[in-house]
Every structure is written in C-alpha cells, then in structure tokens.
Amino acid sequence: MVHRGRVKPVIPGSCNGDVVLVDSYISFFAEVNPDTGCLVAPSELCFRDAVLVFRGTRGSTVAPYIIYALRRNNTAPRCILVAEAEPMLIAGCVLAEIPLYVVEDYEGLVTSIRLAKKSAYLEVRGNEVLLYERV
C-alpha cells in the first residue's frame, strides 16, 4: 500500500479499481465524450470502468445528463473521487448511480498516484481510501 487517507462518502457504494487521474477541474459538457468515456480536453484519457480522480467540476449545468449518458452507454467510471463535490456533479452521480467520494487529503492522494511507478489500484473501505501499486 502506498497511501492511506480519509474520504467523505457523498454517494456511498462499491469503489475499487485502476486509477485514472485528471488533476484539474472538468466540464463534463464539451470536455468529456459520453460515447467513448474519454476526455476531449485537457488530455485524452479514458476512464471507462476505472476509478476517476479529479479536482472538481466546472462549466455547464448539462453535466448531469452527460454523466447519465456515460452510464447508459456503459462508458461510466466505476466511482468518482474529487477534492470538491458541487450539486451538479452530485445530481449526475445520483441519476447514474455512480458512487462519489470527497477526498480529505486530495493533494496527498494525487502525489501518491503520481509517485506510483506502475499503475495505481484504489479501494475505498468505509471512510478510508487505500492506494496500492500494481505488481
């Protein structure tokens, strides 16, 4: 294990899998393609079936529909961990039934993910987030 920290469950649910880190604010509208489950900007990372970690949402209030479309297209992440959760993101996760957690030490988690030499695997147990490095 390379990191252990606390999370606040916003929409509790099963959360474990390979990590996709987008260390920025995302506008789901115009920056995420709901057909592919990939970002259009700022990078082209894909997060289908992964644990998506990002700072928070910005931009259009269409976001919940895009998150809902991700679920219906089977391109949604398994769960989402953010530094800040605003109403729009919560509404999207409620509709799409995607577990959502706010990370207390977001910077620490991001540093650990970056330091992991191989891909990182993340698991949420209750109010704890555990990060492992894949062997």
Add this chain to the structure above:
Amino acid sequence: MYLTREQEKMLRGDYGWATAKAMEIIVKVGEALGADELVEIVHAHVSGISYSTIGRYGLEFIRDLARGGGKARVFTTVNPGCIDYSGYSSIIDNSLFEFQRLIDEALRKMEFKPVYTCIPYFYRPPTPGEHLAWGESSAVIFANSVYGGFTNREGGPVALAAALTGYTYKAGLHVVENRVGEVEIRVCASTSSTHIGALGLWIGENIKSIPYVRGLNYYSLDDIKNLLASAAASGNHALIVIEGVTPRNTFKLDLVERVEVDAKMLEGYMGGECHGTSILGYIGCPHTSPRELLYITRLLKKYGKPRRGKLLVTMPAEFARIYRDLILELKAMGVDIAAGTCPVVSRFRGGFDCIITNSGKALFYLKRIYKTNIKLAGVEAIVRHLGGA
C-alpha cells in the same frame, strides 16, 4: 432530512410517478449535500433541453417525466434548444429538428414556458432573497450576483425536478451564511469592455472561493452579464459579489485575500489571431438583450454590412416576434439571426477558419466543440472588422 406532510406524499407517489421521481432526486442530492430540509421556490429554469447536448438518454429522461404526468408547480422557463426557432438562420444546422421537437413537446406537456433562452431573468427578474432552482450556469450566477436571488448551480435534471415539485434542497447558496465573498478583486482602469470576457475567464480559472469584485462602476449590465457567464464557464462560480451591484443583505464579506487585475494579465485569455478566409463574428452568448440589439443595429449603420465574414446574433425565441421590425432591419443589413438557440447548444452547417466573439463563455466552449481559432473582441470591434473598416 425533515419533510413536510405534503413533501412526504409527493415522495410516496400520491401525486403520481413523475412527482415522486422528481422528489427522490431532490431529496437524494439534498441529503448528499447535508441539507436538513427543502425550501419552496418561485421560479425554476430548466437547462439541458437541447438534443445536441443531452442526446437520446436525456431525451428519454425528459419524456419519461412528461409521460409520467409531470406538471410544473411553479413558474418554469427553459434554456435554448438546438434549432433556430425563427427560421431565419442559414448558419445553424436544423437537422436535429425531429429529436428537438420531441423534447419541446414533452416540455410543453409539463407546462413549462417555452422561452428557449439563457436569460430567463428577462421574463421574470428575481427579487432579492427569493429562492429559485435554476440550471444554466450563466443565468444562475446572474440571478445570485445581480438580483440577489438565491439559487445553486442546479444541474438540468435537478432544476427539472424542482419545477415538478416546487421545492429544492436548502443548502449551498440558499443559506446566506454560505454567500461570503472572500477574495477582493480590484479591476484596474487599464481594462475596458473589450477585456470583460477575458476577465471572467481569468476569475473562473484563478479564483476558487467567492470573489468580491471592485472597479466595475463604468461597465454596462451587458458587460457584467458577459463577465459572469465567462467566470461560470471556466470555473464553478455561482456567485460573484460586485460592489454597487449585488443587493445588500444577500451576501456577507470576510475578505482574506486581495488581488489586482490589469489588462496585461488578461492578454493570454483573449484567444489567438484570426486567419483564414471564412470568418464568423458571433454576438449573443448569453443571449442578446434588446439594448444590445439596438447597439448592434447602430454599429451596422456606422460600419456597413458584414463583408469580410458573416455575423451571427442569437437571442431568446420570442424576440423574433416581439422585436420583428428590428430583427428584419438586422436581416436586411446582412446579419444572420438565430432565435431560441446558440452555437454552444447547436451545431453549425459549415465550418469557419476563425470565430470572433465578445463572449468569454463562447470562446471557452466553441474552442472545445469546433476546434477552431477563436478571438475575443468588443462588440464594436467585431462589427467594424466585418464591415471592412
């Protein structure tokens, strides 16, 4: 969460499936945000009604609620769709008409007012302290910052759910203790209305807590509309306290930081240079006010018809009828008019090498959607440039 007897009945399904589903969404989102109770709203504004942005699953969601007997319990307006409702535009692609029609029918069935605009405050300006449930980030921030209304950035489905129940959760900006300006931003005299979109983008990207902006005394309300929309696009702001504008007692101040912004700091936000043969000038993000329409008409008389490119102006759906004479005058001067839509929530028929706009919000989205060069300029500079002067 505490629910009144009526709210419990709604949740239980006594008022039909759609109301129950809507109440479930509001309660779940409210509980996730730590709300103890719901609050009665007077106006819902529903965003996310363009087929171009929400696609078939969004369409299904809206139609299910309409089929399930959903009806607006409060005054409800809707955001722009993906087609030009005036029929005047040759730039906006109307090929999704059949899908948009299905959404529009569902909205009418639920008795929403089909204004198709992102400036719902034109139809019903909020009063200070009034609780609202608005989607559309630019309208939310305008309601909070200019009128002192109380609304969160509701996602499209939450605003829809609030329309069907008449309630939203009491958390976030519905509580005055959460409306606290923390970062003082002084706008230096070197900036002008040319920079206003860029200033909004700068604030959105660089300031994370609620800003308190000073130095905007000489800017018009249309400039402030542009600034707020831009900040809500590049950031997640729902309230910017503006000295002399935001009504007293609808916010508090606890300033912990002070920043000065000058024109030089905004240069990187003005977009790239405009090259190529096919140029589009775009004004109307957020939708134009009647004052802006008059201003554009005056500028066209001064600088002549657009010759070096096309000029697109977008506005609320009803404007094409209410201001018919003015619109026909603009059309006669070669302006492409689109009502009830905009290029952010619809698609162009053809491509452009470059788009010049006064809107920071349009720059933020059009750059990502159309992957073309976008440049920010003032309204006068756009009309002058296209007129060839």
